[in-house]
Amino acid sequence: MALTTLKERVQQRAAAVASGEDIRHDRAEEETPAGNGHDIEQYRADIEAALPKHVSVDQFLAALRPALPKLRKCTPASVLQSVITCARFGLVPDGQQAVITADDKIATFIATYEGYIELMWRSGLVKSVIAQLVYEGDEYEFVPTARAGEEFVHRPNILASKKDRKPLFAYAFAWLDGGARSNIAIITLEEAEEIRNEHSKAYQRAEANGEKNSLWHTRFDRMHLKTAVRRLAKLVPKSAELRALVAVEEAAEHGRPQVIAAIDPEVAALEADARRAHRAAEASQDVPAARLPVKQRGRAKRRRRHRDKNKKR
Incomplete structure (x- = not known):
């Protein structure tokens, strides 16, 4: 399966989301032994194409293989998309820069704090x-x-x-x-x-x-x-890549496919900013109206005294 094909499918899913269709991982999907090393090997070309030049596919897969047995019960689609997402950011899933973990039968890519620092430095x-x-x-x-x-x-x-x-x-x-x-x-x-x-x-x-x-x-x-x-x-x-990483982790929290945000970091960053602005606008409507200023009686009395003095004169 070529990466371009994966990208096209992901873009189609993103279009479905934009049109209002609710896209989520199917947890009832038939389980297959995703922890088998041969299963991930068949996507070597896709992973290598997703990785930046400074990270070798052999280094990436060597770090990934120890984590695969823990992902056996995860849906195969989620395993593949979490691996491709991790690769797109150029982070190695070795537990130091990133981890791929099972969350309710969904494989999820999570950057560590060192992964965030790596992207800050890389910018x-x-x-x-x-x-x-x-x-x-x-x-x-x-x-x-x-x-x-x-x-x-x-x-x-x-x-x-x-x-x-x-x-x-x-x-x-x-x-x-x-x-x-x-x-x-x-x-x-x-x-x-x-x-x-x-x-x-x-x-x-x-x-x-x-x-x-x-x-x-x-x-x-x-x-x-x-x-x-x-x-x-x-x-x-912030670079577009760092902003996209935040969007990718937010996608995981809300059950959306992470790879959509990873395919195009700049678009993902803009979409994340738009969602945050929308939430902020909605929250601002819940703020109670400010109180009207209260007249200060002390000053009013002083004015009356001043007028009384003028009358005496």
């Missing part, structure tokens, strides 16, 4: 990114009103065991092209838990079915860091 607009967790016992100081570059200090206690200490917050900042430094993105532990509970469909499903096998269950610290890095992505210059 040429960001020179380096620092992302860390601050634990109990660390020294830190945050003074937002201080001069840029001096408002935040973190001195980790590198000799203390992290197993016995609770993370307090995650932070991330970037050094930009030209020497400037971005603002600092900070996510407290409480905020990370709220984001997980309210916005992660995978976490909610894993809690409901009792398996507790989502990335928020198995890699909480890394997901905490990723949340900080995703907030940082809003504070630095």
